[in-house]
Amino acid sequence: MGETLDLPAIICLSAVSALLPIAIICAWRLVPHTRQTDRLLMLWHVYDALTHFLVEGSYLWNCFFTYIELPYGNPREPPYFLNRKDRLHGAAYGTGPTARLWQEYGKADSRWVEADPGVIALEILTVVFDGAAAVYVCYLIYKSVHTSETNPKISARYRALLWFVAVILAVCELYGGWMTFAPEWLTGNPSLNTENPIYLWLYLAFFNGIWVVVPLWVLCKAWQEIGSAFMTVTFSMDYNNADEFERTQSPHIFNQPQIVHHGPDHDAPRFTPYPDDDYSSLFYSANPMHNRTSRRPSCASSFNRPLPYPKDDSPFLLENDLYVAPLNPARSASVRSHSIRSNTPCSVNHTPPLNPRPSSARSGSVKSNTSSSMSRGVVSQVYDRSTGTVTPYNISSEPPPFFRPFLGDAPASCGSPGYDPSLVLSSTKGIKEAVQGLRRAMQGLGSDEKALITILSSQNPLQIDEIRRSYRETYNRDLLQDIKSETHGRLEAVLTNLACGPLLQDVYRLKYAFGAGNYEVLIDVLVNRCNADVEAIKNRFREVFIHETVLNHVGRMQILSSTGRELLRTILEAQKADEECTVDDDAVMKDVQTIYEAMVLPAQSVFQRTALCEVFTRRSNAQICAIQLAYDFKYNTHLEEQILKTYEYEDFTRKAMLSILSHARDPVGATAKKLIDTMEGRGTSHWFLIDRMVRLHWMEDWTDQHGKAFGKEVLRRIRHKYASSLKRYIEAETLINGHYKAALLAIIPEPEKTMP
16 A cells, blocks of 8 residues: 555645646636536536646647657567557656656556557547537636626526537546446456555546546536426416417406395395305396396486496495495595495405305395495495385494505505515514524535425515525525525525515516516516505615616517506506595596507507506506496496407517406405416416415415405415315426425415315
């Protein structure tokens, strides 16, 4: 052993090992701020290029230019290298440092001290092709990293070429290793010294095994990256070619239960979205949207024009035998959109109440129950035409469910948790333990994915922001970068979205949408958001991406039409009306006329387009419902049908407007449908599923004064509308497995986890 590791051997090993710190310095200097995978790729390919050019290049130099002259007439066995019978080529006959290096390695493999034609042929390819390819990969990594912020499209092109060349290089490395040792294995290892453990395990196994293990790792990473790219293209195609049949069938714009009463001797049938609930249904008149020939209320003759709801000084026919009118007309202006109209098709009520409160009027034949959007303490009259009596009807004195606004139903002063800077964490209890647990889960070789999932999925928006800040202060490290370096694929996407929190998640998704041109992400992030949330997103985007604004990116998006850009511009102005604003009849009809002129009339001016976008982006949900219903009544066609016809070739404009309409009618149902749509059709759109699942997770703690949470109501709607729980949907997907599945199941709100 002592004779094996002599001083020349140690010097040679030190010279080869010195290439590693050089490669580390180059990698950290060339790509200082990037993912750990990119930095490791840069490290490997720098080391690979140095080894090919300096070490293996010196072998070729010795084979071609190091030789001894044979005495004249000295017999020598063929073959003759370079057809020179009078010379012996190879490192064995040199005296320089590189020759001494190969003489040391030749103790383990004698072919490398002589001019072996097979080895030389492989080394020529290795040095010329593999060395140049390794340098080119380093260049592509450098360009892709440094253009990712300024020009994401160019960065994506560099990255695609990077993985293409890296895969070819890795295959060549594996092929070269196989062709180097396979002939020896097939002939009994005549040139290999397998008796000495140093030569066998250090020289042969370790040094050559590096060029087997690392190329295999590169191939695995390439497979993950290429698979992710194909999934991105797939879910983009899924949404660009979505289920058009469902979108073009003119779905009824009211997703609320319809109850029709046929007279005093018939009980009203019950149709509810929650058949398991034991509560009375709302009053609904025969809906003219299902039957164009059905008669309108007789009181409509007192109107100057057909309206989707009655004026407050006129009675309104709720059933064939019942009129309801306000008891105090003087109060009608303040309760206009919350009292009588809550029982009309334009109601803002999106979720049936859970506690039955039967009415005293006509208790034997028709049961009534208060709409969740009715205002407090409003009293109305119930007029029974068959008996001619007027009975006071006391609407609920309790605040409505979902009184706390959700998903765009908030005034500018009321931001969502994680968006409103005035909301601060009341206690930092548990933050230190969470930070230590995250660091402990990512230390050493590998990572503890279960611990990461458990810790990150149990935090609310305020806690996750504090954890991210405390992690940086404690360890001087970035939590997001550590998660990206320790995880990969879809699990990485789930964990990084959780670690970002809702606001930073929206900012990064917007940046991705602007780079990739994905308008579906724009709709998810910006459409149907409250004013305070939009302002918070714009401000944080400017902070994260310095000298960049959301509005500038919108102006540069080529996939948007002029109407689409105007729609986004008005959304970014954050001037949506508060939900507590009343619905004005004249303003509704004026908006209806604006929509008709902008969509139907052939000549559309810039001012009409701007006015149209302002109607969709600056009206409250109650106003949007009234506008939609008034348009249907006045022009005898669905507003959704007109949008589909007018913007058939403008995907963003069409889908954004339809999203605004569906959300105004039923935010719970619209959110549930978008979530289920990611798992139905031709395949699962994993990245949209991840984004929407994490967004639903942040909604888990958004509760009203009655303790009803929006996230849990979405899960409840999925269970009853689709006859399956969200948990079952996820478990049924074959491509959702492993820690990725565990992460998705962990962020489902608690009541859903216990459902069978």
